[in-house]
Amino acid sequence: MASALLEGLSGHVSAMCVLRAWEARLGDGSACDAAVVAVDRDDRGGLTWPRRPGSFVAFVLPRDTPAYCLLENGAAVDRHQSRGSIHVCDRAREWTLRPIDESVQFLAVGFEAGGMTSLCAPAGSRFVDFERDRDEMPQAASALLALARGIVALAPVTAAHVSAAMEHMLHAFLIGLASMQARFAPDGTGTSDRLAAWQVRKATALMRSRLGEKISLPEVAGSCGLSPSYFGRLFKKSTGLSTHQWIIEQRVARARVLLASTDLPIVEVAHACGFADQTHFTRVFSRRMQMSPRVWRRVASCNPAGAHVPPSGCDEPFDVPC
Structure with missing residues (x-):
C-alpha cells in the first residue's frame, strides 16, 4: 500500500x-x-x-x-x-x-x-x-x-x-x-494584512444573505475561522471598508433596486433592507446618494437601468477570484 x-x-x-x-x-x-x-x-x-x-x-x-x-x-x-x-x-x-x-x-x-x-x-x-x-x-x-x-x-x-x-x-x-x-488563528508573525480570497467570498456571501436582519461581527468572523478583532482588521485591509460600512453599502444598493422596481412604501423598503426605521434609512440613503429615497424613485423611473448598478466600491470589488 x-x-x-x-x-x-x-x-x-x-x-x-x-x-x-x-x-x-x-x-x-x-x-x-x-x-x-x-x-x-x-x-x-x-x-x-x-x-x-x-x-x-x-x-x-x-x-x-x-x-x-x-x-x-x-x-x-x-x-x-x-x-x-x-x-x-x-x-x-x-x-x-x-x-x-x-x-x-x-x-x-x-x-x-x-x-x-x-x-x-x-x-x-x-x-x-x-x-x-x-x-x-x-x-x-x-x-x-x-x-x-x-x-x-x-x-x-x-x-x-x-x-x-x-x-x-x-x-x-x-x-x-x-x-x-x-x-x-494568527501565527504571531505579523505578516498578514489581508483575508484569503475564499474568506472574503464566504464573509460577503453570509452578510449579503442577511441584509434584512442583524448579523454580528463574531458570527461573520467565526464563519472564516478567525477572531472578531483579527477578522475585522483583515477585512478592512482587503476591501477598504469595515464590515459595518460594507453592510450599509449593500443595504443602500438593495434599496435602490427596490425603489426602482417595486411600489413598496419607503418604510417597507427600509425594513426589507435592514434599517431600523424610515428616518434612519432616509438619512443614510440621502448621504450616500445625494438625494432622498423619494427623489431617487422618481429619477430611477426615468432611467430604470441605472437603478441596478451598485454604488462604486460596493459589490464587485469583493467577489475576489481564487
Whole structure:
C-alpha cells in the first residue's frame, strides 16, 4: 500500500478491499495521503484508525450509501443512511467506520495540520482545527461530494495524466473543505494584512444573505475561522471598508433596486433592507446618494437601468477570484 493512511489499521481488516492507495503531491508542495476503500458488512467492529496527534482524516461517502456508523474512541457519534456524507476527524482520537447493513465504499483523505496551514491558511495565520461535524453541511458540500465521486471513479486508472488530474482534484477538495469547516488563528508573525480570497467570498456571501436582519461581527468572523478583532482588521485591509460600512453599502444598493422596481412604501423598503426605521434609512440613503429615497424613485423611473448598478466600491470589488 503506497498510502501511510492505512498503516496501523485494526478491526476486521480482512473485510477491506483497497481499490487504490497513494500519496498525492499538492500544488503548494505539501502532500496528503488518500485511499479508496470498500468494506464488507462487519459484525466484528469495522475498521479503526489509531490515534495520530497532529493529523486529520476526512471520510467521504460520496454517493447514497447503506447504513454505517462512525465511532469516536469506541462511542458512536454519527449514523447515516442513504445519502452522501463528509466527516472530518481529528486523529488525536481513535476513529472507527462500521458498515451496518452491507458493504460501503468511501474515500479517505489524510493530512497533517501543518499541511493545511501551507495549503490554504491566510498569510500570517495558521490552521487550528476543524469544526465538529454538523447535522446540516453547507450547500458547498455538494461540490465536494462531486469531486469525491470523480476521484473514486478515476481510482482504478493508473495512467500518469489521470494521477495528475486526481492530485488537482484532491487539492481542490481540501481547499473547499477548509473553506467550510477550518478554523485559523494568527501565527504571531505579523505578516498578514489581508483575508484569503475564499474568506472574503464566504464573509460577503453570509452578510449579503442577511441584509434584512442583524448579523454580528463574531458570527461573520467565526464563519472564516478567525477572531472578531483579527477578522475585522483583515477585512478592512482587503476591501477598504469595515464590515459595518460594507453592510450599509449593500443595504443602500438593495434599496435602490427596490425603489426602482417595486411600489413598496419607503418604510417597507427600509425594513426589507435592514434599517431600523424610515428616518434612519432616509438619512443614510440621502448621504450616500445625494438625494432622498423619494427623489431617487422618481429619477430611477426615468432611467430604470441605472437603478441596478451598485454604488462604486460596493459589490464587485469583493467577489475576489481564487
